Amino acid sequence: MEALLETKTLAAAKINHGLTAEKKIHFLRQMLRIRRFEQTALKQYQTSGQIGGFLHLYSGQESVAVGTLSLCGENDHVIAGYRMHGHALTAGMSMNECMAELFGRATGCSKGKGGSMHFFAPDKNFWGGHGIVGGQTPLGLGLAFGLKYKGLKGCCLCFLGDGAVNQGAYHESLNLAALWDLPVIYIIENNQYSMGTSLERSSAFSKCLAARAEAYDIVWDHVSGEDLYEVRAKTWTAIQRAHTESRPTVLEIATYRYFGHSVSDANAKKYRRPEEIEKYRTLHDPIQLWQKRLLEEEVLTEAQATELDAAAAAEAEEAVRFAKESPIPNPADIFSDVYSEVDRQTAAGQTGKFFFND
Amino acid sequence: MPVITYRKALNDALAEELTRDENVVILGEEVAQYNGAYKVTEGLWKRFGDKRVWDTPISEAAFVGLGVGASMMGLRPVVELMFWSFAFVAYDQVVNNAGCIRYMSGGLVNLPMVIRGPANGGTNVGATHSHTPESILAHNPGIKVVCPATAYDAKGLMKTAIRDDDPVFVMENTLLYGETWEVPEEEYLIPLGVADVKREGADVSLIAHGRATITSLKAAELLAQEHNIHAEVVDLRSIRPLDEDAILRSVRKTHRAVLVDENKPFCAVSAQIATIIQQKAFDDLDAPVLRVCSLDAPAIYSPRLEKLQLPTPERVVEKVLSLV
Numbered sequence: 001m002e003a004l005l006e007t008k009t010l011a012a013a014k015i016n017h018g019l020t021a022e023k024k025i026h027f028l029r030q031m032l033r034i035r036r037f038e039q040t041a042l043k044q045y046q047t048s049g050q051i052g053g054f055l056h057l058y059s060g061q062e063s064v065a066v067g068t069l070s071l072c073g074e075n076d077h078v079i080a081g082y083r084m085h086g087h088a089l090t091a092g093m094s095m096n097e098c099m100a101e102l103f104g105r106a107t108g109c110s111k112g113k114g115g116s117m118h119f120f121a122p123d124k125n126f127w128g129g130h131g132i133v134g135g136q137t138p139l140g141l142g143l144a145f146g147l148k149y150k151g152l153k154g155c156c157l158c159f160l161g162d163g164a165v166n167q168g169a170y171h172e173s174l175n176l177a178a179l180w181d182l183p184v185i186y187i188i189e190n191n192q193y194s195m196g197t198s199l200e201r202s203s204a205f206s207k208c209l210a211a212r213a214e215a216y217d218i219v220w221d222h223v224s225g226e227d228l229y230e231v232r233a234k235t236w237t238a239i240q241r242a243h244t245e246s247r248p249t250v251l252e253i254a255t256y257r258y259f260g261h262s263v264s265d266a267n268a269k270k271y272r273r274p275e276e277i278e279k280y281r282t283l284h285d286p287i288q289l290w291q292k293r294l295l296e297e298e299v300l301t302e303a304q305a306t307e308l309d310a311a312a313a314a315e316a317e318e319a320v321r322f323a324k325e326s327p328i329p330n331p332a333d334i335f336s337d338v339y340s341e342v343d344r345q346t347a348a349g350q351t352g353k354f355f356f357n358d
Numbered sequence: 359m360p361v362i363t364y365r366k367a368l369n370d371a372l373a374e375e376l377t378r379d380e381n382v383v384i385l386g387e388e389v390a391q392y393n394g395a396y397k398v399t400e401g402l403w404k405r406f407g408d409k410r411v412w413d414t415p416i417s418e419a420a421f422v423g424l425g426v427g428a429s430m431m432g433l434r435p436v437v438e439l440m441f442w443s444f445a446f447v448a449y450d451q452v453v454n455n456a457g458c459i460r461y462m463s464g465g466l467v468n469l470p471m472v473i474r475g476p477a478n479g480g481t482n483v484g485a486t487h488s489h490t491p492e493s494i495l496a497h498n499p500g501i502k503v504v505c506p507a508t509a510y511d512a513k514g515l516m517k518t519a520i521r522d523d524d525p526v527f528v529m530e531n532t533l534l535y536g537e538t539w540e541v542p543e544e545e546y547l548i549p550l551g552v553a554d555v556k557r558e559g560a561d562v563s564l565i566a567h568g569r570a571t572i573t574s575l576k577a578a579e580l581l582a583q584e585h586n587i588h589a590e591v592v593d594l595r596s597i598r599p600l601d602e603d604a605i606l607r608s609v610r611k612t613h614r615a616v617l618v619d620e621n622k623p624f625c626a627v628s629a630q631i632a633t634i635i636q637q638k639a640f641d642d643l644d645a646p647v648l649r650v651c652s653l654d655a656p657a658i659y660s661p662r663l664e665k666l667q668l669p670t671p672e673r674v675v676e677k678v679l680s681l682v
C-alpha cells in the first residue's frame with residue numbers, strides 16, 4: 001500500500017518557500033517553550049507535591065504541534081487528546097495559565113477544574129484536551145460540521161494517538177467525515193506506544209495506521225515528525241483539501257515520546273529498551289534537528305539558540321512562580337461552571353434545584 | 359383548543375424552533391427521509407431540507423459526539439436517539455463530553471444541545487430497547503433531564519430545551535406518542551425545573567414523572583371513585599433541575615407520599631425524591647414514603663407480563679391503601 005500524497009518538495013514546497021528567518025526561529029522558540037514548560041512541570045510534580053493526577057509529557061513530539069498549528073488561519077480549529085500541553089501552548093495559551101492549571105489554581109485556564117489533560121481556549125480556536133482515548137474524534141467532526149454549516153472556509157485539526165486508532169468512535173468518525181464531506185483532518189501522532197503496549201501488540205496492521213482511512217475513501221499520508229518542513233508541507237496539502245473541497249484527510253506523523261506514558265507510569269523503563277530511547281533523544285530529536293537546520297541555513301546563530309532556550313526556561317520558571325502565588329479556587333466554586341444557567345441565574349435556575357446533597 | 363398527539367406536539371415544537379433559529383439542526387438515524395422511526399420528525403426534512411435535517415449512519419458515538427462538537431461551534435443540534443437505550447453506545451459522548459466539558463473548561467465552553475428520543479418500556483421489545491436511563495443520566499451534574507407526560511408539556515418543554523444553553527436530554531415515552539391532549543395554537547414555553555400539579559387532592563401525594571404521571575392520574579381516579587381517597591398528582595416534568603418546593607409543598611399538604619416511577623427501584627429517581635422528603639419534610643409525614651417502581655428485572659418481553667412489570671394504577675391504589 002502506498003500513500004496517495006506525494007509531497008517530495010518539502011523545504012521547497014510552496015508553504016515553506018516563503019518562510020522568513022523570523023518565522024523559522026519562531027518555530028524553534030515554540031518547540032523550546034513546550035520542552036521547557038514540561039521539564040519544569042515535571043520537576044515541580046516530583047518536588048513540590050502540588051501537582052496532582054496524571055502528567056502526560058509531550059517531549060519528543062513538539063514538531064507535530066508546532067508544525068501543524070503553524071498553518072492554522074482564522075477559521076481553523078484544533079482539538080486534541082490528553083497529551084496536549086504542546087498543542088495548547090502552540091495555540092497561544094500562556095505558560096502561566098497552563099502551569100496554574102496544573103497546580104489547580106483559580107488562575108488556571110480552567111480555574112483548576114480541568115487539570116493536565118483538559119486545557120481549553122475557545123477564543124484561540126483550541127477546543128481542549130480530552131481524557132478519554134478517541135473520545136475527541138467525533139467532537140472534531142462536529143467542529144468541522146459547524147464550520148461547513150456556517151459557510152466558513154476552515155477546518156478542524158483533530159489529534160489522536162496511535163492507540164486511539166483502535167477506538168470505535170474514531171472509525172465511526174471516519175465514515176461520517178467522508179460521507180458528509182467534512183473538513184476535518186485527523187492527525188495520528190504515532191509515538192509507537194499506547195501506554196506500555198507497542199504498536200505491534202495493539203494494531204493488526206501496524207505498518208500503516210493511516211491506511212485504514214482508505215477503507216473510508218479518505219486520503220491519507222505518512223509524515224516524518226523529524227522534519228518541520230515535511231510536517232508543514234503535508235499538513236498544508238490536507239488543509240487545502242479541507243478548505244477547497246471540504247474533504248477529510250488522515251495524516252500519520254511518526255514521532256516518539258521520551259518520558260513514560262505519564263509521570264505515574266510505573267513501568268516507564270520496562271517496555272522500551274533504554275538504547276531505543278537514547279537513540280531517539282540523540283539522533284532524532286525534532287528540536288535539535290530543526291536547530292541544526294537553521295544553523296546550516298544561517299538564519300540562526302549558536303548564541304541566539306542559547307538565548308531562546310534560556311528565555312523559554314525563564315518563562316517556565318516565572319510560570320511556576322505565578323502558579324505558586326495564585327490562590328486556590330474557593331470551595332464554593334465547586335458548584336460553578338456546571339450549568340451555564342446556574343452561572344447566569346436565569347428564571348428556571350431559581351425554581352428548580354440543580355445540586356443535591358446527601 | 360386543538361387536541362393533538364404527543365408525537366405531533368413534539369413535531370410542532372421542532373418545526374417552530376427550526377423556523378425561529380437557523381442554528382437549530384436535527385440529526386439522527388432515519389430522522390429525515392424516513393420521517394423518523396416514531397414519526398416525531400415527520401415532514402421536517404421535506405419542509406426544511408438537507409441542510410437542517412440529517413439522516414445519520416448507525417453510529418451513535420459519532421453523531422452524538424458530532425452534536426457536541428457542533429454545539430461548541432455555536433449550533434443548536436437536536437440529536438435523536440432512536441431509543442434512549444442506545445445512549446449506552448454513546449455513553450462517553452453523553453456523559454463525559456456533554457456532561458463534563460463545560461466544567462472542565464472552567465465555564466469557557468457552552469453546549470447548547472438537545473438529545474431526545476423515546477425511553478422506557480411497555481412496547482414488548484425486550485430488555486435492550488426498554489431502558490429507563492433518566493436516573494442514570496440525571497445522576498451526572500452538567501446534564502439536564504426532562505420527561506414530559508403530556509402533549510402540552512412535551513411541546514413547551516421541548517421548545518425550552520432547544521433554547522437552553524446547556525445539554526438537555528428529553529426523554530419521550532413510546533407509549534404516549536399516540537395519546538392526545540389539548541394544546542393551544544399560540545406559542546408557549548414551559549420552564550425547566552417547574553413541576554405541575556396535575557390533580558389536586560388532600561389525602562396523599564402521588565409524585566411521578568413521564569408516563570408514570572398518567573398511571574398516577576388513573577390511580578387517583580380509582581381512589582376517588584372506589585375509596586373516597588383524594589390523591590394529589592405531582593408531575594415533576596423535569597428531573598434536573600428538580601422542583602423540590604413543589605414536592606415538599608404537596609407532602610406538607612397531604613402528609614403522605616407514594617412515589618410512582620417507571621425506573622427500576624434500585625438507585626431510581628424516586629429514591630432521590632424519597633431522600634429529599636425524609637430530610638426536609640419528616641415531621642410532616644403521617645406515614646412512611648412508599649414507592650411503586652418497575653419490577654426489578656430487565657424488561658420482560660411477554661406482552662402480558664410487561665404490563666405488570668411497569669407500575670399499574672392498581673398497584674398504586676394498593677400501595678396507597680396500605681398507607682391510610
Ligand SMILES: Cc1ncc(C[n+]2csc(CCOP(=O)(O)OP(=O)(O)O)c2C)c(N)n1
Pocket residue numbers: 083131132133160161162163164165191192193194195261
Ligand atoms: C477509553 C479509554 N481507555 C483507556 C484509557 C487509559 N489510557 C489513557 S492514555 C492510554 C494510551 C493511549 O495511547 P495513544 O493513543 O497511543 O496516545 P499516546 O499516549 O501515545 O499519546 C490509555 C490506555 C483512557 N483514558 N480512555
